[in-house]
Amino acid sequence: MLLPKFSYVKAASLGEASRLLAAGDRKTCLAAGGTELLPRMKYGLVRPEKVISLKGVAAAAPERAADGSIRLDALMTLSAAAASSLIQAHAPVLAAAAAAVGSSEIRNMATLGGNLCQESRCLYYNQPHDFQFTMPCFKRGGDCCYFIPEGKKCRAVYMADTAPAFICLGAEVHIVGPRGVRRIPLEGLYRNDPLQPLTLSAGEILSGILIPARPAHRAEAFAKFSWRPGFEFSAVSVAAVLNLAEDRQTCRHARIAAGSLAAAPLRSPKAEAALKDKRLSTEAIAAAADQAAREIRPVPHHGYTRAYLRECHRVQVRRVLSTAMRPFAKT
16 A cells, blocks of 8 residues: 655654644645554545654653653653663553554554543544445444444544553643643543544644653553454554552552553543552452443444453453552562
């Protein structure tokens, strides 16, 4: 498959890229690592006349502030994030999530910002359309869904692995745009709308991510299930972060988030509440995993049924909670 013709502009700064992006129209696209954009262009899903590249903008190294928070450049590659000693020490759940994305070739090119700003995906949409479809689906401007023919809306899912980890860490994103810089909780980046997944306005670019300071006692873990790791997007990815009491066995606050189940990352608030002020025994973890499975309504995708995804989510939640608490197990 060949790329269509387009003009290529290498921006010297995020400000310049923002201005160029705002001045363009829907025929203008932004590229960081290009690991998502270029395949979509080859498949004919998007045909930009101009691609604004961020390859001319150097990524800053991770930085720890005096208050213990960590600032990450959105242009940091996933491989760099996975290998960072600072991230491994203060946010190992993020290092694990970054390491789980695709293959090493993908991780060497893909950026944190690009991973967070992924388009929603569908088994039928994310492939060439020259021979197998007669009418455009919702994502192509039509009024049908090939995956769920009786459906009245798009069923594409959001599949970035780092988003659940960032959400569990309580991360904040910094956004550069024509009107300056704004900051929002990372969860506020997503609309839960497959046709318009992000809340970014015209010309806005994700510039950085801020992770709050790590508390004294915290347990965290990430898990991803895929039939062919490195070759396929996840069926389910789950992250969990537990703030522990002094005894390191009691949960003071929990965050559980999952990807690849809907048009945005999903939290499990009832499961989180079930763990609050509870001793994290095997029984408590199993009960929280059961609750997490009950409170979600996953979107079937890529051959996985809703029932399968719900059970897979239950298993992965139990797994990440158990893995997170393993370093604190009493011998």
